[in-house]
Amino acid sequence: MQGEFQNGFKCADFDALLTEAIDGTLTGTQSMRFEAHRESCAQCSVLFAEAKAGHDWLETLPEVEPPVNLVKLILAATQETVRAETDARHARQSWSERMRELLALKVRPVFASVAQPRFAMSFGMAFFSVTLMLNVTGFRLTNLRHVDLRPSSVVRSYYETTGRLVKYYQNIRFVYEIETRVRELKRAATPEEKPSGSDKPQERKEQNRGNDREKNYQNYSREDSSPYLAQMTNGVQDELTAARRCS
Amino acid sequence: MDDAQVVAALVRRCVAGDATAWEDIVRRLNRRIYNICYRFTGSGDDAQDLTQEVFIKVYRTLDSFDVEKGSFMTWVTTVTRNLLVDHFRKTKQDRVTDSLDNSGSEDEDMLPLSEQIADSGPSPDVRVHRRETQELVQRALQKLSPELREAVILRDLQDMDYKDIALSLKVPEGTVKSRINRGRVELARLLSRTYRQVM
Numbered sequence: 001m002q003g004e005f006q007n008g009f010k011c012a013d014f015d016a017l018l019t020e021a022i023d024g025t026l027t028g029t030q031s032m033r034f035e036a037h038r039e040s041c042a043q044c045s046v047l048f049a050e051a052k053a054g055h056d057w058l059e060t061l062p063e064v065e066p067p068v069n070l071v072k073l074i075l076a077a078t079q080e081t082v083r084a085e086t087d088a089r090h091a092r093q094s095w096s097e098r099m100r101e102l103l104a105l106k107v108r109p110v111f112a113s114v115a116q117p118r119f120a121m122s123f124g125m126a127f128f129s130v131t132l133m134l135n136v137t138g139f140r141l142t143n144l145r146h147v148d149l150r151p152s153s154v155v156r157s158y159y160e161t162t163g164r165l166v167k168y169y170q171n172i173r174f175v176y177e178i179e180t181r182v183r184e185l186k187r188a189a190t191p192e193e194k195p196s197g198s199d200k201p202q203e204r205k206e207q208n209r210g211n212d213r214e215k216n217y218q219n220y221s222r223e224d225s226s227p228y229l230a231q232m233t234n235g236v237q238d239e240l241t242a243a244r245r246c247s
Numbered sequence: 248m249d250d251a252q253v254v255a256a257l258v259r260r261c262v263a264g265d266a267t268a269w270e271d272i273v274r275r276l277n278r279r280i281y282n283i284c285y286r287f288t289g290s291g292d293d294a295q296d297l298t299q300e301v302f303i304k305v306y307r308t309l310d311s312f313d314v315e316k317g318s319f320m321t322w323v324t325t326v327t328r329n330l331l332v333d334h335f336r337k338t339k340q341d342r343v344t345d346s347l348d349n350s351g352s353e354d355e356d357m358l359p360l361s362e363q364i365a366d367s368g369p370s371p372d373v374r375v376h377r378r379e380t381q382e383l384v385q386r387a388l389q390k391l392s393p394e395l396r397e398a399v400i401l402r403d404l405q406d407m408d409y410k411d412i413a414l415s416l417k418v419p420e421g422t423v424k425s426r427i428n429r430g431r432v433e434l435a436r437l438l439s440r441t442y443r444q445v446m
Contacts, residue, residue, distance in 0.1 A: 019402075019409070019424045022431075047432065054431025057384050057438055058403035060377070066281035067295055074273050077299045078306045085307075 324415040395430035
């Protein structure tokens with residue numbers, strides 16, 4: 001390139017406009033100056049001719065037809081790749097990650113509607129109530145650590161608890177029966193007083209109340225333990241001592 | 248709605264998990280990608296394999312496509328170009344190094360260049376000559392360096408504008424024009440040398 005030619009148009013300028021000139025997009029003054037330079041500069045003239053020839057050669061190349069099954073192959077390849085990647089990812093994942101993914105895909109959308117402030121407030125209140133109740137009743141979650149959850153231990157605990165309940169029930173019943181007996185003996189040992197005229201109604205009321213209570217105890221005793229009551233008349237003192245020991 | 252907008256809508260549907268949208272994208276673009284690959288490699292088998300690779304890569308990275316950074320076609324062209332360059336590097340050792348001049352010696356009865364370019368007659372002879380000329384041009388194209396080859400393919404065979412080519416190749420627009428000029432000149436010189444020997 002010789003550098004500057006007429007009108008200050010250089011070979012570098014010619015080179016810069018070469019693509020536009022071949023595309024046919026040069027207009028006006030630019031086109032005139034380009035053409036003038038091409039005619040006056042031998043090297044640029046050759047350059048233009050070669051570039052134009054190269055462009056024309058490339059224009060002869062037609063668009064090639066892709067193979068008929070190319071689309072099917074591409075779709076199959078992409079599906080296969082996605083499947084392989086998913087399998088590989090699952091193989092790499094631990095069970096906790098899989099569970100997390102399952103939760104994200106299946107469970108989270110279901111609970112998305114529940115995860116709102118008003119529901120959160122309700123859950124918070126419910127949790128607070130349950131916690132308060134457990135605290136009041138003296139229950140501590142840390143106690144659960146010591147619970148033996150082996151099947152044999154659970155069965156043993158069940159039988160022990162049942163036994164304790166039955167024993168407690170029988171003891172209570174026994175105490176009531178003894179109390180009833182003692183009350184009867186007291187009444188039998190105390191001589192009856194002649195009631196005065198003014199106290200008669202009041203005394204009669206008290207007596208009726210006592211009879212009612214007695215009836216209740218007797219009814220209670222008669223339900224299940226009539227044979228036992230039959231024996232009580234002979235050894236009341238011994239039974240009373242035994243009951244005191246039990247209670 | 249123009250073609251770019253349609254493709255952009257298809258991409259959005261595809262990212263949302265619509266399988267039919269992906270199929271539409273493949274049907275729309277496979278021809279273009281195959282042509283770029285074919286002209287770059289000069290082999291139908293390689294072009295087919297590379298086209299599949301391009302679509303697999305596009306499918307995997309579809310989430311990363313950013314509409315703000317350019318059209319989908321430009322993005323796909325960039326992916327294609329990167330894979331082609333990788334392929335070029337991998338096959339450098341295996342590449343056939345036959346001289347273009349040797350291959351031209353078989354066509355001693357060919358018409359002069361100017362006549363071949365201008366000729367569009369339908370006769371069988373002309374068709375044969377045209378096909379042979381196309382093969383020669385394709386071989387000459389293979390002789391160009393990858394930088395010049397990709398530039399002239401995208402401009403002269405795919406009709407992309409300079410701005411999109413610059414985005415695809417990640418070089419300034421001036422560099423793109425320079426490479427196109429050099430590519431065309433280099434191609435013309437290779438072919439004229441071939442025909443000088445033939446004549």
